[in-house]
Amino acid sequence: MAIETLESIGLFQAVCADPYKTAHKASENGRPVAGFMCSYSPQELFHAAGYYPVRITARHGGTPRADEIIQAYSCSFARSVLDRALSGEFEFLDLVVFAHTCDTLQNVADLWRSNRPEVPVVIVSGPTLTAGKPAQTYFRQELDRVHGVLESLRGKISYEAIWDSLHLYEQHRAMMRRLYAVRRARPDLMSGQDLYWVVQAAQLMSPEEHLPLLSDLVESLEAENGEAECFQPRVMLAGSVCEDSGFISAIEEAGCTIVDDDLCMGSRSFLLPEAPEGDPMDALTHIYFSRIPCPAFHRPGFDPGQHMLERAREAHADGVILLLTKFCDPWAFDYPQIWNTLEMGGVPTLLLEVEQNVPAPAQLRTRVEAFVEMIQSKDEL
Amino acid sequence: MSAAPCYAGIDVGSATAKAVLFGRDGSMLAHAIIPSGGQLSLSAELVLTKALEKAGLARDAVQTVVATGYGRDTVTWRTKSITEITCHARGAYFLSPHVRSVIDIGGQDSKAISLAQDGSVRKFEMNDKCAAGTGRFLEVMARTLGLSLEDFGPKALIADTPAKISSTCTVFAESEVISLLAQGETVERILAGLCAAITQRVHSLASRVGMAPEVMMTGGVAKNIGVVKRIEQAIGFTLTIPEEPQIIGALGAALYAKDMG
Amino acid sequence: MSDERVPIRSYKRMKEIMTMYYGMAKMSEGTDQKIAWITSGGPVEILYAAGITPIYPENHAAMCGATKIADSLCAAAEERGFSRDLCSYARTDFGSIYTKNSPVPGGLPKPDLLVCCNNICDTVTKWYQELQRIFKVPLFFIDAPYQYGMEDGPEIIDYVKAQLEEMITGIGELFGKPIDPDKLNYTIDISEKAAALWREIQGMLAHKPAPMNSFDTFIHLAPIVTLRGTELCIEYYEQLRDEMKERIELGIASVPGEKYRLGWDNLAIWFKIKELSDKFAVGKAALVVSTYPESFCYQAPYRDENDKLRSLAATYIGGYINHGLDYRERDLLHMVEKFSLDGFVMHSNRSCRAYSFGQYELAKRLMQKHGIPSLMLEADMNDSRAWSDEQANTRIEAFLETLAARKN
Numbered sequence A: 001m002a003i004e005t006l007e008s009i010g011l012f013q014a015v016c017a018d019p020y021k022t023a024h025k026a027s028e029n030g031r032p033v034a035g036f037m038c039s040y041s042p043q044e045l046f047h048a049a050g051y052y053p054v055r056i057t058a059r060h061g062g063t064p065r066a067d068e069i070i071q072a073y074s075c076s077f078a079r080s081v082l083d084r085a086l087s088g089e090f091e092f093l094d095l096v097v098f099a100h101t102c103d104t105l106q107n108v109a110d111l112w113r114s115n116r117p118e119v120p121v122v123i124v125s126g127p128t129l130t131a132g133k134p135a136q137t138y139f140r141q142e143l144d145r146v147h148g149v150l151e152s153l154r155g156k157i158s159y160e161a162i163w164d165s166l167h168l169y170e171q172h173r174a175m176m177r178r179l180y181a182v183r184r185a186r187p188d189l190m191s192g193q194d195l196y197w198v199v200q201a202a203q204l205m206s207p208e209e210h211l212p213l214l215s216d217l218v219e220s221l222e223a224e225n226g227e228a229e230c231f232q233p234r235v236m237l238a239g240s241v242c243e244d245s246g247f248i249s250a251i252e253e254a255g256c257t258i259v260d261d262d263l264c265m266g267s268r269s270f271l272l273p274e275a276p277e278g279d280p281m282d283a284l285t286h287i288y289f290s291r292i293p294c295p296a297f298h299r300p301g302f303d304p305g306q307h308m309l310e311r312a313r314e315a316h317a318d319g320v321i322l323l324l325t326k327f328c329d330p331w332a333f334d335y336p337q338i339w340n341t342l343e344m345g346g347v348p349t350l351l352l353e354v355e356q357n358v359p360a361p362a363q364l365r366t367r368v369e370a371f372v373e374m375i376q377s378k379d380e381l
Numbered sequence B: 001m002s003a004a005p006c007y008a009g010i011d012v013g014s015a016t017a018k019a020v021l022f023g024r025d026g027s028m029l030a031h032a033i034i035p036s037g038g039q040l041s042l043s044a045e046l047v048l049t050k051a052l053e054k055a056g057l058a059r060d061a062v063q064t065v066v067a068t069g070y071g072r073d074t075v076t077w078r079t080k081s082i083t084e085i086t087c088h089a090r091g092a093y094f095l096s097p098h099v100r101s102v103i104d105i106g107g108q109d110s111k112a113i114s115l116a117q118d119g120s121v122r123k124f125e126m127n128d129k130c131a132a133g134t135g136r137f138l139e140v141m142a143r144t145l146g147l148s149l150e151d152f153g154p155k156a157l158i159a160d161t162p163a164k165i166s167s168t169c170t171v172f173a174e175s176e177v178i179s180l181l182a183q184g185e186t187v188e189r190i191l192a193g194l195c196a197a198i199t200q201r202v203h204s205l206a207s208r209v210g211m212a213p214e215v216m217m218t219g220g221v222a223k224n225i226g227v228v229k230r231i232e233q234a235i236g237f238t239l240t241i242p243e244e245p246q247i248i249g250a251l252g253a254a255l256y257a258k259d260m261g
Numbered sequence C: 001m002s003d004e005r006v007p008i009r010s011y012k013r014m015k016e017i018m019t020m021y022y023g024m025a026k027m028s029e030g031t032d033q034k035i036a037w038i039t040s041g042g043p044v045e046i047l048y049a050a051g052i053t054p055i056y057p058e059n060h061a062a063m064c065g066a067t068k069i070a071d072s073l074c075a076a077a078e079e080r081g082f083s084r085d086l087c088s089y090a091r092t093d094f095g096s097i098y099t100k101n102s103p104v105p106g107g108l109p110k111p112d113l114l115v116c117c118n119n120i121c122d123t124v125t126k127w128y129q130e131l132q133r134i135f136k137v138p139l140f141f142i143d144a145p146y147q148y149g150m151e152d153g154p155e156i157i158d159y160v161k162a163q164l165e166e167m168i169t170g171i172g173e174l175f176g177k178p179i180d181p182d183k184l185n186y187t188i189d190i191s192e193k194a195a196a197l198w199r200e201i202q203g204m205l206a207h208k209p210a211p212m213n214s215f216d217t218f219i220h221l222a223p224i225v226t227l228r229g230t231e232l233c234i235e236y237y238e239q240l241r242d243e244m245k246e247r248i249e250l251g252i253a254s255v256p257g258e259k260y261r262l263g264w265d266n267l268a269i270w271f272k273i274k275e276l277s278d279k280f281a282v283g284k285a286a287l288v289v290s291t292y293p294e295s296f297c298y299q300a301p302y303r304d305e306n307d308k309l310r311s312l313a314a315t316y317i318g319g320y321i322n323h324g325l326d327y328r329e330r331d332l333l334h335m336v337e338k339f340s341l342d343g344f345v346m347h348s349n350r351s352c353r354a355y356s357f358g359q360y361e362l363a364k365r366l367m368q369k370h371g372i373p374s375l376m377l378e379a380d381m382n383d384s385r386a387w388s389d390e391q392a393n394t395r396i397e398a399f400l401e402t403l404a405a406r407k408n
């Protein structure tokens, strides 16, 4: 692989190694920073308001402060981010943005704002139903409300400014799709871990900073000649982890090649439809309604198993590894159907229950190795 | 000593190391079980030597070695390592091609495996990190009660109803057992209670993969009749217990070794 | 005063009604009579107006819990891959569908359609998605967004109303028989009447000593959940109200020698309802109000006699559990005042994240801001496998002791 590629991956890795450094820097330069809980918030709007966007992430370690205000049967993501907030780790943010998603986060939003009133919290209370006229009308009104809130904080935010941000985000998403396309075609060019440095860095940097680095990387990868040689099973990751707690490398070390994903932090954030020209708020509404629905939402006719089977086939995956965060209801409800559909479709599936604030357990390796053996024995037949 | 080549499967577990030898003609030549000491690679070496002795073979007769089990990667001289999940399934299917489910409880982990008709692994589950629901838990309890492992099962069967042990955490259960004794609870009922506690854990693994007959139980705990009977009640199927349940992983590994030639 | 507890007579009538309800529903299976499965907070008035029999899987799951078959049904769902950490109502009902095991012989009658409103949680959203995959029948989904603020704005009322309108048309088209608007208005009226009665009955528990307690209201909740929008529902609650009046007149206390008055938060612990009722009664503590039964007589601040559907929409945004913590705190305080409470029992319900996360904060606020103590009872509404009698008893006793100390 070309030296430049290695170097640019090093840059992304450095960003991940010190997650909020870029945001701090922006803050020092006088730019307000907004922390996002979920990819369902219309980041473009906040970006247009001048905010530097970063994703709020879990971290390794216990959650003693959160344990005082939320029960132990909450997911580790919720507990970890809450603990970070209570410990003052997000004090540098100028704004915290929640989008309405699951039962857990709706309470976390409240717990956050009542226990950490210093930083303003904005909740984008979009509909759970992502289809039909009434829901669209409702969401549009909610966007207008949020727009109003942002204007009261930051002054006038013109439609042109929103369009500028939208276009920038669209370019960035298109480039991420190209990155994934290369990954699927040539998984030999870099490791899956490398891929996720890039993906994670995208959540920690503003698109205007991430995009140039990303474009360089994608172009250098696309320029590589040759054919992929892949001896290991091609695996697609899916599920409800929002970040990598060492699962990616553990999975690869156990003998898989991660070629694609259907993760909220991964492809789901940029497999979004193009925004139609015209009113930018309508464009944001369109995006909200036509993206792959996260399991916390309801889209009539959407079949999660079928969706995942199609994604796995597009990726030419030999198997799917579902990373299920313990106590994550939205995914846990869909899991049996997904498993059955994939099995019927001939795609072996492994469920790994994970905690987002603890490193991948050693035993994970045995499970993944057994899964690899399962796939290989299937190939032999 | 004969120079006919043989194939070895070695299962380096947390409690014991097991070896199985196969001849070229597909016959099982010998097996051996030894407690695994602190140094796992050494136990692997020792158990292989012991099996070779039994078979009357020299070390250089061993053509291929497949290592499995918790310590499989410490066996530096292995030809290949394969996980215990795949090996237990293979071993069980070899003994009976009607096997569709395997429950394996060893010293440190327990697993439930569902097999397809062709013997390949369809789905599996393993216990999480703690020792609850494993053989180690039973060992500690036997020691607390001053019993041998051999007596554990038969004695547990004597009680009509099990004592209620609410904790499956080894540390807590130990103190619970002591306080039950102090309250005058019979040893038999406590033993039955321990079997019930372990069964509950294993049953939830088993139900997650789904059990279908024939169900085979493997691993050292299959020698504990108290646990076996309780699991049978819980899952509603009788369990097939191989003559030597502890070596099924090593047997599977040896079969893979033979495949490799 | 005798310590003998006087049972509630109407209980017998309620059992008859519920047996009849499930019996008739079961009999209509396979006939022309249409059956809908609906969430407890779903707009049932539309179904009754359309002549469709509503069935409540949540109520059914609670029945399975009370008859102690829920554990085995949950296990059956777990065998199908549903995590043990999921809502035990959902697991109970999935298990009942697979095994046909149920207090209703042969299990619940199969639905011709499904109606889900997420005003109680988004767990029902997922639950009904799965039901739709199992039964392959139309699902009418009513999205009632969670309200983070104190007041429900006109946008959300309009949003819910628009969905109700779509549902009304949709059901009409589905069965080729439009819903008669007069019939619908009438059903909304009698549903409100039943809710008002239920509200009145609960209000009567403010009387000292309380003529019945929350454990009773949990049981007498069944008709308001399943039959609101029918005459029978009104008839039943009139009877119950009259009995309560009589008990107040005669001075019959639900907990003889009532010393402490407590509120309950979250769903009942169905498999322990009797034991807990006795346990608190022995300690002379009466549970006189609960956030859960309250939700079935929720009265929206918005009302318009000329736009019944919009009023209905406002109601179906829901109350306590579809609102943020400030709103819930206000509700709890209101209960403390109205019912002269000495404290709260908070059932921290593993099954219900929407309801439970926030309880620590609410308990903290009640104590710090208002001096009201709470007992946190870690349990589950249906899954008894993690329950420990000893632990619960100790905590309850200790809590009552602190209340005694505070009173002195």
Ligand SMILES: Nc1ncnc2c1ncn2[C@@H]1O[C@H](COP(=O)(O)OP(=O)(O)O)[C@@H](O)[C@H]1O
Binding pocket: B012, B013, B014, B015, B016, B017, B069, B105, B106, B107, B108, B109, B134, B135, B136, B137, B138, B139, B149, B150, B152, B153, B218, B219, B220, B221, B222, B223, B224, B246
């Ligand atoms: N004779 C026996 N009777 C009852 N239980 C036994 C007996 N021998 C071994 N066990 C149980 O088997 C466990 C060890 O199982 P094994 O399969 O050898 O574990 P591993 O593969 O992890 O080393 C012990 O912890 C003990 O509980």
Ligand code: SF4
Binding pocket: A075, A076, A077, A078, A101, A102, A103, A104, A105, A240, A296, A325, A327, A328, A329, A330, A331
């Ligand atoms: S992991 Fe699941 S339960 Fe946790 S916040 Fe995300 S969607 Fe909600």
